[in-house]
Each structure stands twice: as C-alpha cells, then as structure tokens.
Amino acid sequence: MILKRYVLKQFLQIYLLTLGALVGMFLVIDCFERIDEFVSRSAPLSYLFFYYVYKVPFIFFFMAPQAVLLATVVTLATLARNNEFTAMKACGIGVTRITLPILSCSIVIAFFVVIINEFVxxxxxxxxxYIYYVKVRGMEEQGQLQRDNIWLRSANGAIWNISFYDPGKSLMRGASLLYYDEEELFMRRRIDAEQVLWNGKQWEFLKGSIRYFGKESLDKTEFFEKEFFPVLETPTDFQKIQKRPEELSLREMYGIIQANETEGLDTHQIWVDLHQKLSYPFVSVVLALIGIPLSIRSSRNGGILFCVAVSLSMGFVFSFLYAMGISLGHGGTFNPILATWGPCFLFVCIGLYLLLTMDSDRLLPI
Structure with missing residues (x-):
C-alpha cells in the first residue's frame, strides 16, 4: 500500500507539472498567432483574457492524454535512475504491482476528461x-463561417430550408417552410420569407408569400409583409445545428444523429466526431500502456532523455495513425468505430505485447 501511494504521488506530481507545461505552451503559441488580430481589430484586453480562459478546457481535452505519456516515462525513468525500480524488483515486487497505480490513474484521468468534455x-x-467570431471578428464574418443551406424537419412534419441563419440575432434570411401531404406525397403549401425573426415568443415572417398547391398545379399565391405561423421550433433548435463539434456534448451529438437519420440525411461524419470525443480521452490509457514497457526497456540503455525520446517517438506514431484514422473516417473510407477505436486497439495490443516480452531483448532490442 505504501509503495502504491509512493508511485502514485510521484506520477501525479509529474503529471500535473507536465500538463500545466503543455497547456501553457499551447496557450503561449496560440496567443502569438492570434494577438495581431485582436490588436488590429481594437479588441479590449478582456476579450483576449476571457478567450483563453474559456479555451483551457478545450486544450485540456487534447493535452491530458499526452501528459500521461510524458509523466509515465519520467516517473519510471526517475525510479530507475535512483535504483528504486531495481530495489523494488529485488524485494520480489513485480512490474505489474509497481506500475498498477499509473495504469489505474490513467483510467481515472480518462473518465475525468470525458466528464469535463461532456459538461464543461x-x-x-x-x-x-462567440468572443472570437462575434465580438472580435464581427457577426458578418462569423456568419460566413457558419453552415448555410440548412434543412430541418419540424416535429409537426414541415420542412425548413434556410439559406442563412444568424444565431446571435435569431434571424433567418431566405427561409422556406414546406408542408407535404404525407399520404399522397405532394407539396400542399409553401411559405417563403426574405427574413424570419424571433421576437422572444414566436417567429415573425417578413416580406414573403404563401403558395397553395393541388396535386398537379399551383392553386393560388398570397403575399404578406408580416405574418405569424404556428411553428414548434425555437432559436435553440437552430443553434444546435450551427454549433461546432467542440461545442456539442455527446448527448447533443447523438440527438442530432437521431434527427438526421429520421430525415434520411447522412450521419457518417458526425458519428466519427462522436466516437472521436468518446475514444480520445482513453488515449491516456493507451499511451500509459505503451509508455510503461518502453520506458523500462529504454532506461536500461540510457537516461531520462533517451526514455522520453523513445516513448515520444511511439506516441507520435500513434497520434499520426489516430489522426489518419479520423481523416479516413470523415472521408467515408473507414466506418466510425474502426476510424477512432482501431488505432487504440492496435496500440493496446502492442503495449500488452511489450509488457509480456519485457525480459526478452531478442524480441525487441531496446
């Protein structure tokens, strides 16, 4: 028990220092890249400050697993350098017992990252x-980056088609609302409006027309300057469509997938994004499993820097394969599970192999 606490304490101290350093480096580099834009647009210093305060959880999601690899390597290399690792083995304590606190902690970190990424x-x-695209760049530029030509099926069966939606103003431009006869499959009514604005209670349709259709032709057209129609959607329903993947929780992503599948839309890419959100935190466990045998093996032939170099090389290979899997998943070459979990499973197998062949230099002469 004392041994477990000692190893765990060493690991956590190094992990927190490593994580802080990685997050800090990312913030500094990103700040140098973006500060010119903040200054050129005369953005207040508070915008820059809060932009990076809000960015910390986003960075934490990506850096937490990488910090596990570094902390694992440095912890075990330090124990080996101080001959503590050798002393533990001489007392009959196996590698599994020595490293179990690190593996257990990496699992806890993975679940903690999932929670942070879901709720924070x-x-x-x-x-x-919002600060970067709306406050700093201005709403027009943000609008150019948002998805246009939105299609959404209403709960009452109507279909929205929106050329442009401004979530900041709850304003639609070039909006159409299509009503179909579900039994005979023809459009019976179409509402078009230049603008649709949320007034706090309902949508105002401005400068548009209502067209009524029979089975074979247009029956009549009515024009209006301002009109209200009974629709069930609120701005929140359209904002969910506009959100970037990092702004969506797993629950929201799954809800969008269900809605899109109901409408017959392709959901392959968002399935990949969902599995990426779910699988990436567990990269912590994968990298710990890789880092443990590599650091022990390489510590025989070099110091901490050599251990770090060997382990980071393997970590880089994993990151490359993981990113390639995501790219192939988005492109439709791989299914979402293979694209995101495949590299993890492969490196878990490699890690287990390295652990089982720890004492066989013939199989892996590091």
Missing part, C-alpha cells in the same frame, strides 16, 4: 468561439 468544454468552447 461545450459551454466554454461556445463562449470562446
């Missing part, structure tokens, strides 16, 4: 993007 990061990422 979506909120802070939305605020971060």
């Amino acid at each position: 990061a979506p909120v802070t990422s939305e605020k971060m993007n």
Whole structure:
C-alpha cells in the first residue's frame, strides 16, 4: 500500500507539472498567432483574457492524454535512475504491482476528461468561439463561417430550408417552410420569407408569400409583409445545428444523429466526431500502456532523455495513425468505430505485447 501511494504521488506530481507545461505552451503559441488580430481589430484586453480562459478546457481535452505519456516515462525513468525500480524488483515486487497505480490513474484521468468534455468544454468552447467570431471578428464574418443551406424537419412534419441563419440575432434570411401531404406525397403549401425573426415568443415572417398547391398545379399565391405561423421550433433548435463539434456534448451529438437519420440525411461524419470525443480521452490509457514497457526497456540503455525520446517517438506514431484514422473516417473510407477505436486497439495490443516480452531483448532490442 505504501509503495502504491509512493508511485502514485510521484506520477501525479509529474503529471500535473507536465500538463500545466503543455497547456501553457499551447496557450503561449496560440496567443502569438492570434494577438495581431485582436490588436488590429481594437479588441479590449478582456476579450483576449476571457478567450483563453474559456479555451483551457478545450486544450485540456487534447493535452491530458499526452501528459500521461510524458509523466509515465519520467516517473519510471526517475525510479530507475535512483535504483528504486531495481530495489523494488529485488524485494520480489513485480512490474505489474509497481506500475498498477499509473495504469489505474490513467483510467481515472480518462473518465475525468470525458466528464469535463461532456459538461464543461461545450459551454466554454461556445463562449470562446462567440468572443472570437462575434465580438472580435464581427457577426458578418462569423456568419460566413457558419453552415448555410440548412434543412430541418419540424416535429409537426414541415420542412425548413434556410439559406442563412444568424444565431446571435435569431434571424433567418431566405427561409422556406414546406408542408407535404404525407399520404399522397405532394407539396400542399409553401411559405417563403426574405427574413424570419424571433421576437422572444414566436417567429415573425417578413416580406414573403404563401403558395397553395393541388396535386398537379399551383392553386393560388398570397403575399404578406408580416405574418405569424404556428411553428414548434425555437432559436435553440437552430443553434444546435450551427454549433461546432467542440461545442456539442455527446448527448447533443447523438440527438442530432437521431434527427438526421429520421430525415434520411447522412450521419457518417458526425458519428466519427462522436466516437472521436468518446475514444480520445482513453488515449491516456493507451499511451500509459505503451509508455510503461518502453520506458523500462529504454532506461536500461540510457537516461531520462533517451526514455522520453523513445516513448515520444511511439506516441507520435500513434497520434499520426489516430489522426489518419479520423481523416479516413470523415472521408467515408473507414466506418466510425474502426476510424477512432482501431488505432487504440492496435496500440493496446502492442503495449500488452511489450509488457509480456519485457525480459526478452531478442524480441525487441531496446
């Protein structure tokens, strides 16, 4: 028990220092890249400050697993350098018992990252993007980056088609609302409006027309300057469509997938994004499993820097394969599960192989 606490304490101290350093480096580099835009647009210093405050959970999501690899390597290399690892083995303590606190902690970190990414990061990422795209760049530029030509099936069966939606103003431009006869499959009514604005209680349709259709032809057309129609959607329903993947929780992503599948829309890419959100935190466990045998093996032939170099090389290979899997998943070459979990499963197998062949230099002469 004392041994477990000692190893765990060493690991956590190094992990927190490593994580802080990685997050800090990311913030500094990103700040140098973006500060010119903040200054050129005369943005207040508070915008820059809060932008990076809100960005911390987003960075934490990506850096937490990488910090596990570094902390694992440095912890075990330090124990080996101080001959503590050798002393533990001489007392009959196996490698599994020595490293179990590190593996257990990596699992806890993975679940903690999942929780942060589900309940904290979506909120802070939305605020971060709002500051950058709306407050700093201005609503027009933000609008250019948002998805246009939105299609959404209403709960009452009507279909929205929106050329442009401004979530900041709850304003639609070039909106159409299509009503179909579900039994005979023809459009019976179409509402078009230049603008549709949310007034706090309902949507105002401005400068548009209502067209009524029979089975074979247009029956009549009515024009209006301002009109109200009974629709069930609120601005929140359209904002969910506009959110970037980092602004969505797993529950929201799954809800969008269900809605899109109901409408017959392709959901392959968002399935990949969902599995990426779910699988990436567990990269912590994968990298710990890789880092343990590599650091022990390489510590025989070099110091801490050599251990770090060997382990980071393997970590880089994993990151490359993981990113390639995501890219192939988005492109439709791989299914979402293979694209996101495949590299993890492969490296878990490699890690287990390295652990089982720890004492066989013939199989892996590091």
